Amino acid sequence: xxxxxxxxxxxxxGFHTTRWTRVCMAKVPSEDGxxxxxxxxxxxxxxxxxxxxxxxxxxGLARELSHAFFEQVLGxxxxxxxxxxxxxxxxxxxxAAKHFLSHHRESLSRMKRGGGLxxxxxxxxxxxxxPDEGLSPDAVFERQWAVTVLARGLDxxxxxxxxxxxxxxxxxxxxxxxxxxDHGSHAGLAAQCGLSVAAFRMxxxxxxxxxxxCVKAEVAGTLDDPSxxxxxxxxxxxxxxx
Amino acid sequence: MxxxxxxxxxxxxxxxxxAAPGGLCPRCLMAQIMEPxxxxxxxxxxxxxxxxxxxxxxxxxxxxxxxxxxxxxxGVVYKARQKSLNRxxxxxxxxxxxxxxxxxADRFAKEAQxxxxxxxxxxxxxxxxxxxxxxxxxxxxxxxxxxxxxxxQSRRLTPQEALSIVPPVCDALQCAHARGxxxxxxxxxxxxxxxxxTVKIADFGIAKMVAASPQEMPNGSADSAAGAVTxxxxxxxxxxxxxxxxxxxxxxxxDIYSLxxxxxxxxxxxxxxxxxxxxxxxxxVDVRIDEIVLRALEKTPELRFATVEEFRTKVNDVQNxxxxxxxxxxxxxxxxxxxxxxxAGGAYFIEAVNGRTRGTPTESKAxxxxxxxxxxxxxxxxxxxxxxTEQKNAALDEAxxxxxxxxxxxxxxxRAARIRTLTEREQDLFRLIQSLAANEPAASTQVKTSTSHxxxxxx
Numbered sequence: 088x089x090x091x092x093x094x095x096x097x098x099x100x101g102f103h104t105t106r107w108t109r110v111c112m113a114k115v116p117s118e119d120g121x122x123x124x125x126x127x128x129x130x131x132x133x134x135x136x137x138x139x140x141x142x143x144x145x146x147g148l149a150r151e152l153s154h155a156f157f158e159q160v161l162g163x164x165x166x167x168x169x170x171x172x173x174x175x176x177x178x179x180x181x182x183a184a185k186h187f188l189s190h191h192r193e194s195l196s197r198m199k200r201g202g203g204l205x206x207x208x209x210x211x212x213x214x215x216x217x218p219d220e221g222l223s224p225d226a227v228f229e230r231q232w233a234v235t236v237l238a239r240g241l242d243x244x245x246x247x248x249x250x251x252x253x254x255x256x257x258x259x260x261x262x263x264x265x266x267x268x269d270h271g272s273h274a275g276l277a278a279q280c281g282l283s284v285a286a287f288r289m290x291x292x293x294x295x296x297x298x299x300x301c302v303k304a305e306v307a308g309t310l311d312d313p314s315x316x317x318x319x320x321x322x323x324x325x326x327x328x329x
Numbered sequence: 330m331x332x333x334x335x336x337x338x339x340x341x342x343x344x345x346x347x348a349a350p351g352g353l354c355p356r357c358l359m360a361q362i363m364e365p366x367x368x369x370x371x372x373x374x375x376x377x378x379x380x381x382x383x384x385x386x387x388x389x390x391x392x393x394x395x396x397x398x399x400x401x402x403x404g405v406v407y408k409a410r411q412k413s414l415n416r417x418x419x420x421x422x423x424x425x426x427x428x429x430x431x432x433x434a435d436r437f438a439k440e441a442q443x444x445x446x447x448x449x450x451x452x453x454x455x456x457x458x459x460x461x462x463x464x465x466x467x468x469x470x471x472x473x474x475x476x477x478x479x480x481x482q483s484r485r486l487t488p489q490e491a492l493s494i495v496p497p498v499c500d501a502l503q504c505a506h507a508r509g510x511x512x513x514x515x516x517x518x519x520x521x522x523x524x525x526x527t528v529k530i531a532d533f534g535i536a537k538m539v540a541a542s543p544q545e546m547p548n549g550s551a552d553s554a555a556g557a558v559t560x561x562x563x564x565x566x567x568x569x570x571x572x573x574x575x576x577x578x579x580x581x582x583x584d585i586y587s588l589x590x591x592x593x594x595x596x597x598x599x600x601x602x603x604x605x606x607x608x609x610x611x612x613x614v615d616v617r618i619d620e621i622v623l624r625a626l627e628k629t630p631e632l633r634f635a636t637v638e639e640f641r642t643k644v645n646d647v648q649n650x651x652x653x654x655x656x657x658x659x660x661x662x663x664x665x666x667x668x669x670x671x672x673a674g675g676a677y678f679i680e681a682v683n684g685r686t687r688g689t690p691t692e693s694k695a696x697x698x699x700x701x702x703x704x705x706x707x708x709x710x711x712x713x714x715x716x717x718t719e720q721k722n723a724a725l726d727e728a729x730x731x732x733x734x735x736x737x738x739x740x741x742x743x744r745a746a747r748i749r750t751l752t753e754r755e756q757d758l759f760r761l762i763q764s765l766a767a768n769e770p771a772a773s774t775q776v777k778t779s780t781s782h783x784x785x786x787x788x
Contacts, residue, residue: 265353
């Protein structure tokens with residue numbers, strides 16, 4: 088399980104095959120639905136960890152809890168509780184994580200009453216490790232979700248460029264994707280890539296456009312209804328403070 | 330993907346970077362790949378990168394084109410030097426894809442003439458206009474400062490600062506409205522604040538110039554529809570309801586609405602939603618401000634202020650009755666300067682990054698010419714901050730109801746003297762920075778940051 092989750096996510100497989108729709112369509116726990124869900128969970132592991140970290144304020148425990156959570160989701164046949172009407176894998180995963188956490192806390196308190204277990208101490212190191220930015224656990228989850236979506240979009244783009252034999256160009260241009268390049272000089276980078284300045288700018292422009300498509304495809308994979316992509320993009324941008 | 334970098338701040342947008350994909354700021358990255366808001370759906374999203382200054386030089390022999398300042402829905406703006414008069418100007422190239430449209434040429438000439446006749450200290454003046462190299466261009470006053478959007482992104486304005494922006498904008502709009510000119514696209518990007526703290530409205534009437542009837546809208550493919558075509562009715566979030574519904578059949582009250590949106594955003598940090606929540610529910614402001622904002626944002630034009638003059642008067646009333654009255658223009662000026670400094674820092678950072686990536690710098694700029702300018706800027710900021718602190722203390726002192734005894738008198742006199750000295754110092758630094766900035770390439774010689782600095786203009 089751990090190996091599956093921590094395996095290299097940069098591989099080119101699975102970017103556009105992780106479809107929330109496939110999960111939703113699998114009314115009974117089927118092999119295809121289970122595989123689709125496991126792919127999605129693997130891809131969106133980090134937002135759950137971020138959420139847990141914000142809730143329990145301790146990194147190690149957060150990882151453990153996330154691990155247990157995903158194990159339960161994948162093993163416990165939670166698929167049938169996925170409600171297609173909710174439309175978003177993002178909402179589903181956050182709801183499930185909250186549910187899991189509240190159960191976990193309940194069982195903790197039950198054990199406390201019976202056996203006098205102490206709460207996990209918040210030692211200084213752990214507290215320092217988690218900066219408090221005044222964000223709610225939900226907001227932290229959503230922000231990390233947006234970051235993960237972008238990272239996966241970038242990975243997909245990198246894989247595409249690598250397939251076209253343009254990996255060097257991608258690595259060279261990647262820092263310009265945030266738009267910094269509009270103000271700096273492109274001459275040096277263009278020369279490095281063996282292009283004229285005008286051609287270079289056009290290439291950067293195209294790459295940015297392609298990234299938009301990759302991110303949109305990634306977003307579409309987490310939605311039941313493809314017409315919601317634009318709305319979801321706005322939600323992600325808002326989660327990043329945009 | 331799982332790297333959780335310590336929370337660094339993005340040099341560009343200032344937001345905390347939680348865990349950066351590929352080391353890039355996620356917010357900036359997302360901003361770049363969002364669909365441009367001003368592009369007409371179907372007109373083929375995305376914008377072409379602006380032309381390099383060198384590419385434009387042959388078309389504008391009278392100008393020395395220095396750098397591209399940015400692009401908006403209306404076109405691309407370059408900083409340039411007008412050779413004959415040796416002054417800095419802003420060159421705006423409008424919608425190149427419209428060059429072949431005869432209707433546009435007529436509209437452009439008519440509007441540009443009206444704009445050139447508009448002369449007001451709070452309006453960016455138009456020096457010249459015409460067509461060159463297939464571009465419709467406007468040659469405008471160069472405003473050395475920031476736009477309100479940049480200011481708002483750098484920090485939240487206080488309610489006093491937000492209010493202080495409104496009267497000059499109203500004055501300028503009144504001047505234009507009296508001549509039958511409506512801006513149609515009032516938004517933070519079009520409100521500039523220069524280094525002296527003066528607010529100036531840019532892009533007057535350009536919305537109308539670029540606007541076309543819906544039938545004229547290009548339906549070109551992705552690549553032929555070069556550049557974003559701004560909607561007929563300005564920028565959606567700031568456009569009055571009647572602009573959205575009836576297109577260009579609007580009057581000066583559309584500007585009042587847009588200014589209301591800007592004021593709302595300055596106060597609360599957000600644009601009004603469908604159901605407008607009064608600003609006082611979100612931030613601590615005088616309830617009379619609610620009344621002003623809500624009136625400007627009335628859906629029916631008849632219910633808004635009849636004129637911008639009226640808008641201004643209401644704002645002035647609130648300003649004048651505030652107990653503590655700091656020198657607001659100074660506060661805005663200070664904020665503008667800090668933003669300029671921050672942006673300059675960002676640009677420097679980008680240069681540094683580019684320099685590092687390309688390995689060999691294409692041209693080696695003198696390593697230390699920035700020093701006197703940077704020093705002067707820092708000193709200016711410090712001086713302004715001291716002035717603001719003194720002024721705040723003076724205002725608090727005035728508001729103090731206790732009797733004014735001898736010791737307090739003395740403190741007041743001393744404070745007044747300090748403010749005078751600081752203000753003189755501020756003026757001197759200001760002049761120094763201007764001359765250093767004007768001579769930037771030549772100013773590598775040691776310049777004394779003293780009060781008696783000679784202007785070294787070499788041009």
